[in-house]
Amino acid sequence: MYDSGDLFLVSSRLCFSQFRTNCKYSYSILIAFSKTKLSNGLTVIVHEDNSTPLATINILYKVGARDEDPDKTGFAHLFEHLMFGGSLHIPEYDAPLQLAGGDNNAFTNNDVTNYYLTLPAQNLSTGFWLESDRMMSLAFSPKSLDVQRQVVIEEFKQRYLNQPYGDVGLLLRPLAYKVHPYQWSTIGKEISHIENASLEDVKNFFFRYYCPDNAIMCVAGNVESAEVFKMAEEWFGEIKRSFKDDRKYPVEPRQTEKRELTVERNIPYDSLYRSYHSSSRFDKEYYAEDLMTDVLSAGKSSRLYNILVKEKKLFSEINCYGSGSFDKGTITAEGKLVKGVTMNQAEEALDEELKKIMSTPVTDEELTRVKNKIESTMVFSEIDLSGRALNLAFAEYMGDANLVNTEVERYREVTADEITGRAKEIFRESNCSTLHYLSKK
Amino acid sequence: MAQELISRNIPPALKSITDFSFRHIERTMLDNGIPVYFMNAGVQEVIKLELIFRNPTFNPAQPLLYNAANRLMSEGTSKHSAQQLAEMVDYFGAYYETEQSTDNCSVVLHTLNKHLASTLPVIHEIITDASFPEKELSVYKQNNKQRLAVENEKVGSVARRKFSEIIFGPQHSYGYFTQPADYDKLEQAALKSFHRSHYVSNHCTIIVSGSVTVDVIRTINNILGKQDWMKGNGASTPSLKFEPVSQKINYIEKENAIQSAIRIGKPMFNKTHPDYAGLQVLNTLLGGYFGSRLMKNIREDKGYTYGIGSAVVSMIQGGYFFIASEVGSDVSSNALEEIYKEIGLLSTEAVPGDELQMVKNYMLGSFLKSIDGPFNLGDRWKGIMLYDLGYDYYDRYINTVKSITVDEIMQLAQKYFQKDSLYELVVGKK
Numbered sequence: 001m002y003d004s005g006d007l008f009l010v011s012s013r014l015c016f017s018q019f020r021t022n023c024k025y026s027y028s029i030l031i032a033f034s035k036t037k038l039s040n041g042l043t044v045i046v047h048e049d050n051s052t053p054l055a056t057i058n059i060l061y062k063v064g065a066r067d068e069d070p071d072k073t074g075f076a077h078l079f080e081h082l083m084f085g086g087s088l089h090i091p092e093y094d095a096p097l098q099l100a101g102g103d104n105n106a107f108t109n110n111d112v113t114n115y116y117l118t119l120p121a122q123n124l125s126t127g128f129w130l131e132s133d134r135m136m137s138l139a140f141s142p143k144s145l146d147v148q149r150q151v152v153i154e155e156f157k158q159r160y161l162n163q164p165y166g167d168v169g170l171l172l173r174p175l176a177y178k179v180h181p182y183q184w185s186t187i188g189k190e191i192s193h194i195e196n197a198s199l200e201d202v203k204n205f206f207f208r209y210y211c212p213d214n215a216i217m218c219v220a221g222n223v224e225s226a227e228v229f230k231m232a233e234e235w236f237g238e239i240k241r242s243f244k245d246d247r248k249y250p251v252e253p254r255q256t257e258k259r260e261l262t263v264e265r266n267i268p269y270d271s272l273y274r275s276y277h278s279s280s281r282f283d284k285e286y287y288a289e290d291l292m293t294d295v296l297s298a299g300k301s302s303r304l305y306n307i308l309v310k311e312k313k314l315f316s317e318i319n320c321y322g323s324g325s326f327d328k329g330t331i332t333a334e335g336k337l338v339k340g341v342t343m344n345q346a347e348e349a350l351d352e353e354l355k356k357i358m359s360t361p362v363t364d365e366e367l368t369r370v371k372n373k374i375e376s377t378m379v380f381s382e383i384d385l386s387g388r389a390l391n392l393a394f395a396e397y398m399g400d401a402n403l404v405n406t407e408v409e410r411y412r413e414v415t416a417d418e419i420t421g422r423a424k425e426i427f428r429e430s431n432c433s434t435l436h437y438l439s440k441k
Numbered sequence: 442m443a444q445e446l447i448s449r450n451i452p453p454a455l456k457s458i459t460d461f462s463f464r465h466i467e468r469t470m471l472d473n474g475i476p477v478y479f480m481n482a483g484v485q486e487v488i489k490l491e492l493i494f495r496n497p498t499f500n501p502a503q504p505l506l507y508n509a510a511n512r513l514m515s516e517g518t519s520k521h522s523a524q525q526l527a528e529m530v531d532y533f534g535a536y537y538e539t540e541q542s543t544d545n546c547s548v549v550l551h552t553l554n555k556h557l558a559s560t561l562p563v564i565h566e567i568i569t570d571a572s573f574p575e576k577e578l579s580v581y582k583q584n585n586k587q588r589l590a591v592e593n594e595k596v597g598s599v600a601r602r603k604f605s606e607i608i609f610g611p612q613h614s615y616g617y618f619t620q621p622a623d624y625d626k627l628e629q630a631a632l633k634s635f636h637r638s639h640y641v642s643n644h645c646t647i648i649v650s651g652s653v654t655v656d657v658i659r660t661i662n663n664i665l666g667k668q669d670w671m672k673g674n675g676a677s678t679p680s681l682k683f684e685p686v687s688q689k690i691n692y693i694e695k696e697n698a699i700q701s702a703i704r705i706g707k708p709m710f711n712k713t714h715p716d717y718a719g720l721q722v723l724n725t726l727l728g729g730y731f732g733s734r735l736m737k738n739i740r741e742d743k744g745y746t747y748g749i750g751s752a753v754v755s756m757i758q759g760g761y762f763f764i765a766s767e768v769g770s771d772v773s774s775n776a777l778e779e780i781y782k783e784i785g786l787l788s789t790e791a792v793p794g795d796e797l798q799m800v801k802n803y804m805l806g807s808f809l810k811s812i813d814g815p816f817n818l819g820d821r822w823k824g825i826m827l828y829d830l831g832y833d834y835y836d837r838y839i840n841t842v843k844s845i846t847v848d849e850i851m852q853l854a855q856k857y858f859q860k861d862s863l864y865e866l867v868v869g870k871k
Contacts, residue, residue: 099452101803112682158746268591269587313580
């Protein structure tokens with residue numbers, strides 16, 4: 001029986017928050033939702049939107065590549081594939097959904113595995129039937145494992161081995177992380193780990209992590225909250241499996257000196273990658289760091305683009321971004337060198353820009369610009385129904401679903417001095433792992 | 442208790458979609474004659490404004506001219522540098538993009554309503570006063586040549602572009618395979634002159650979607666509706682014939698490729714043709730969704746690939762059909778065999794009724810998604826506007842999807858999917 005005590009309702013209204021005539025801030029429409037938790041621990045969030053004929057179900061499982069055994073990597077992602085290979089009562093996931101006029105997809109990263117489907121709202125029951133059955137138990141067919149192993153191996157080749165610059169992540173991660181599971185990519189450390197995955201391994205993984213109290217479900221669209229809560233109890237309530245959360249991720253020791261790796265590949269141009277240890281998505285420092293990387297490389301008004309690409313012509317492209325991971329992450333600066341430019345020249349110029357942001361506060365104009373960009377991106381991301389569902393599930397994982405409506409405030413509060421402070425801490429040489437990825441030609 | 446009401450052994454009863462209605466575009470005109478099509482929908486106070494300019498006649502001697510002009514407009518005007526222009530738009534959290542497609546080049550602005558009046562003047566300045574500074578042009582050339590060299594290392598990218606050359610012909614705008622030297626042909630004078638004659642008010646169509654209030658229309662008219670836009674001679678783009686190569690089977694070897702990219706297909710008609718909607722149903726069955734024949738065989742049964750799909754694409758001068766995949770090199774021949782087998786089956790064996798029903802339901806559900814939200818609604822208009830079709834196009838499309846029979850599907854396969862009419866390209870290792 002679900003308890004209706006935890007209903008949280010925020011009405012949809014325009015919220016003029018700190019609006020000033022110098023146009024520094026904009027406003028946003030609040031996303032209304034209700035939330036409850038079933039007796040088996042499954043968190044259920046509902047966002048009503050009767051302007052659409054669709055409904056979407058997003059289920060976020062709190063398991064990702066960081067939960068893998070170092071000798072059995074690539075599992076969380078392989079597992080995501082297996083989730084479509086049939087469950088206890090349903091031989092195949094996709095066909096009934098397609099028959100209902102629906103579509104679906106999923107993704108895995110180092111922290112989570114997320115499944116989402118969209119279908120005509122009148123067929124919502126089909127979505128509940130499919131998702132609850134596969135949370136209850138998979139069919140675990142050997143044929144499905146054999147095929148998906150092959151498929152994932154082809155994915156490994158297509159995205160990481162057969163593409164120019166494709167294996168950068170596989171090299172950079174173990175350079176930056178010596179202890180923490182972030183040292184391997186979601187796809188896995190190597191193909192052999194996937195080849196050796198057994199049905200027993202797969203079953204253990206499922207029963208351990210795919211529990212209702214280790215998941216967050218968000219239903220959005222032309223639905224009615226009370227009805228959805230009732231359906232959630234009907235379909236998911238009998239899944240009693242509980243997650244034993246004795247996870248302890250090894251803490252990455254503070255890096256004390258710079259690290260470097262040089263490799264050669266069959267690629268036309270040299271490229272440079274610098275990874276620096278940074279905050280996690282949950283830390284309060286995250287917001288200043290996010291704005292900092294935007295000042296450096298978001299769009300054509302950004303510093304690295306204008307100085308290193310346009311003015312000095314040392315890089316043909318350059319980017320600086322944070323990992324946004326749930327444990328302590330990294331901020332990476334990467335770029336492709338213009339032919340003829342030496343690695344020394346490129347690194348000196350990049351260092352000069354990093355020194356600037358470590359020593360001089362960003363201008364008012366820059367700060368306002370990146371804050372406006374963040375808000376604008378948030379508003380645009382709310383247009384799509386499945387985007388809203390995903391954002392609500394993630395915000396709930398971060399501790400409060402209402403962050404979808406309030407997180408923008410944390411960005412607004414960031415000061416130029418805070419950004420300088422973060423830059424000083426992050427862009428230290430002893431905090432840096434550098435990959436020189438050189439052209440063999 | 443609750444458990445008695447549900448059954449896990451049978452799927453919940455399905456309810457069919459009955460309502461396919463959606464909001465239609467409204468139209469107005471700016472003072473200088475530019476037509477504006479607008480879609481006022483959605484709750485978010487956002488605007489997407491697109492200025493569309495139809496591509497001129499393609500000249501193989503200057504193959505990058507109109508795409509480069511579109512890309513480089515924002516790189517400087519007589520009043521502002523590229524960086525200043527970017528800052529003026531970015532300051533308000535707005536996004537400005539240029540888009541080049543086979544038939545059109547566009548300038549697209551995404552902004553919160555609040556900042557339309559501040560950001561639109563920048564767009565106006567870029568369109569009417571672009572100066573194509575020499576230093577920006579040289580950076581553009583250098584960096585794009587590098588980007589092209591990297592793209593040429595990707596089997597999938599080479600296959601996509603080479604395949605177009607094979608089926609449309611090397612001299613057609615749809616098929617032209619860009620070479621690094623083509624960037625060197627770009628010159629400031631030619632770009633400026635082209636820009637002056639092409640980016641004129643009577644070549645322009647505007648589509649705006651989002652929270653399109655009366656205020657928004659007024660702002661657009663104030664900023665883009667003046668007479669300071671020049672007028673051109675309004676010449677239209679003639680359609681050129683496709684000239685596919687004579688060789689049906691093509692292979693480009695790439696050393697050390699552990700995967701090969703496969704493309705199979707042919708030039709076709711566009712969405713104005715009466716068989717187009719039926720062909721879309723046939724295509725979906727073959728390779729247009731996750732449960733398709735190609736996915737089920739080549740990925741889910743054999744594990745040869747991470748992904749395989751097919752599409753029927755419509756463009757103004759005609760369209761094309763293609764199947765695409767990247768498969769393990771060691772199974773390239775096997776994959777080809779299976780693909781042709783699946784194509785062949787469609788001509789010889791009637792598709793089971795329940796499988797066809799699944800394809801139909803999937804397509805109708807997919808259509809519902811495509812009419813959800815202001816930007817999708819704007820795109821639905823764009824999809825018919827460019828072909829001078831009316832909204833009844835969608836009624837006919839829905840009707841075809843709902844009513845097409847198993848026999849009609851087979852007939853379409855026999856008519857259009859004969860193996861000897863198809864072109865094949867493999868890039869990688871066989």
